[in-house]
Amino acid sequence: MNILAAQLAAHQGVTGTLLVAVGVVIVALLIAAVWWGLRRQDRAPRPPRPEEQPRRPRSGREARERREPADVPRDGPRLTPHQLPGFGNQGTRRARDQAEPPPRRDNGDGAGPSA
Template identity: 60%
Template sequence: MDNDTTQLALSGAVVGGVVPFLVGIVIVGALIWAVWWGRRIRSQEPGPPRPDEQPRLPDSGPVGEVRERREPAEMPRGNHRLTSHRLRGHGNSSTRRAANQKPPTWNENGGGGPGRT
């Protein structure tokens, strides 16, 4: 019997069966440790708010949706480049409420396709 071939076959069986088993044990141990660590951290966090700590409606009742049309902001004219903070009506200054509050309607005779009126 050839001893070299027997030893190689044995080492192949060890690598093919024992090493993956040990790697699996290490992975399972890491997962168990992660769950233990997560439960430990979660136990230190405050609990959910009590019912008396929950948000309540204002005394005036629920806040409704407000829809209104605004006048477009004028584009400033000048020789310098405009940056976002120089544009009006984008958070740094308010626009005026439009006199006509009726929303625009579609053209009844239009086909509805893009670019058609």
């Protein structure tokens, strides 16, 4: 019976040592993660200063202009995005007619024009 007790005691000692070693490894990983995060945060760009913030136009209100999409070729076979100019990321251009569009006739609920 003493041999069985000695084997169990030795086994429990190894288990305890293994648990302490795993705990030390986990703590070391957490410390390394915090250190790495702080280093990464130090390299991040600083927030803009007040003089670097965007300013309102001198008129005091937003500038509005009408934009129209760039034309997609209508002749020939259907084109995939990588065949289009700009690889499908074609921007918009300033519209020739800058007149205000006609007012919308809806009540703003998203259900379309009201009768």
